[in-house]
Amino acid sequence: xxxxxxxxxLLSVFKGAPVELKCxxxxxxxxxxxxxxxxxxxxxxxxxxxxSRESIKGFTADLNKGETSFHLKKPFAQEEDSAxxxxxxxxxxxxxxxxxxxxxxxxx
Amino acid sequence: xxxITQSPKYLFRKEGQNVTLSCEQNLNxxxxxxxxxxxxxxxxxxxxxxxxxDFQKGDIAEGYSVSREKKESFPLTVTSAxxxxxxxxxxxxxxxxxxxxxxxxxxxxxxxIL
Numbered sequence: 172x173x174x175x176x177x178x179x180x181l182l183s184v185f186k187g188a189p190v191e192l193k194c195x196x197x198x199x200x201x202x203x204x205x206x207x208x209x210x211x212x213x214x215x216x217x218x219x220x221x222x223s224r225e226s227i228k229g230f231t232a233d234l235n236k237g238e239t240s241f242h243l244k245k246p247f248a249q250e251e252d253s254a255x256x257x258x259x260x261x262x263x264x265x266x267x268x269x270x271x272x273x274x275x276x277x278x279x
Numbered sequence: 280x281x282x283i284t285q286s287p288k289y290l291f292r293k294e295g296q297n298v299t300l301s302c303e304q305n306l307n308x309x310x311x312x313x314x315x316x317x318x319x320x321x322x323x324x325x326x327x328x329x330x331x332x333d334f335q336k337g338d339i340a341e342g343y344s345v346s347r348e349k350k351e352s353f354p355l356t357v358t359s360a361x362x363x364x365x366x367x368x369x370x371x372x373x374x375x376x377x378x379x380x381x382x383x384x385x386x387x388x389x390x391x392i393l
Contacts, residue, residue: 180319205381215369217381257321265329266312266337267382271321 173198175260177270184248185278192243192273194232194258203261204241206232207269210254218243218256228252248277282306285370285385291393292357292364300355300388302370309375311353312382315339316367325368328353329375357390365392 174197184190196202206218219227221234221241232243241258258270286301302311310329314322324337328347342361347353353372357364367389371382 177321214386215371215384220381265310266324266327267322268324269314269322271319 173260173262173268175258175268175270177256177258177273179273180271181274181276183276183278186250187247190243190245190248190252190275190277192256192258192275194241194243194270196239196241196258196260198239198260198262200262202234204232204234205259205261205267206230206241206243207257207259208254209257210251215257248275250277250279253277282383283370283372283385285368285388287388288386290388290390292390293393295359297356297358298390300357300368300370300390302353302355302385304351304353304372304383306372306374306383307350308372308383309350310373310380311347312371312373313337313343313345313353313355314369314371316369316387322369325355364390366390 176195205220207215208218209215230245232241234241253276255272255274257272259267261267283304292298312327313325316322323339325343326345328334331350334345334347344356367387369387370385373380373382
């Protein structure tokens with residue numbers, strides 16, 4: 172079955188601390204993976220996708236096919252990073268399968 | 280950022296009533312999607328459409344219906360057959376499917392039962 176697992180519902184860190192939001196997937200083919208973010212009172216929006224291999228707002232995510240993971244990382248968290256983060260899998264490019272999301276709280 | 284407009288923002292349904300949620304986009308996107316969001320469950324796909332006059336069931340299509348008569352519009356009807364309709368509904372669009380283009384989301388509609 173195709174599935175995305177985000178084991179943490181809530182992750183709390185202090186400003187300046189490193190952040191890692193975990194995402195594991197279940198898919199037998201070559202996955203396309205994404206991170207979406209929803210800031211308070213804003214729409215859900217794309218943060219980054221693995222195919223681009225880019226850093227957005229200091230966040231990076233590396234696809235690890237051996238561990239079937241796509242963890243989101245940032246070396247130094249900022250208060251404005253507080254948001255809801257969703258990992259998503261696109262098996263065939265025609266739809267997204269979302270994880271349950273992780274709420275990141277960054278304290279000053 | 281008016282790309283995708285969902286209306287109404289809040290909607291109430293009586294028992295046995297069908298209600299329709301509106302989704303309009305002016306991004307000239309081919310593909311449109313409807314998701315349901317429940318607390319602790321993330322987003323689950325209800326229906327999606329890759330082109331006008333065509334649509335496919337998602338993971339939780341039972342009790343819902345859609346139409347795609349125009350490229351810019353993808354309304355979702357929650358029928359009386361949907362026994363647990365209380366949820367937050369999100370509409371999204373992307374430029375085309377099969378290419379992993381990012382999906383753009385609306386502000387959502389919150390549906391509650393009277």
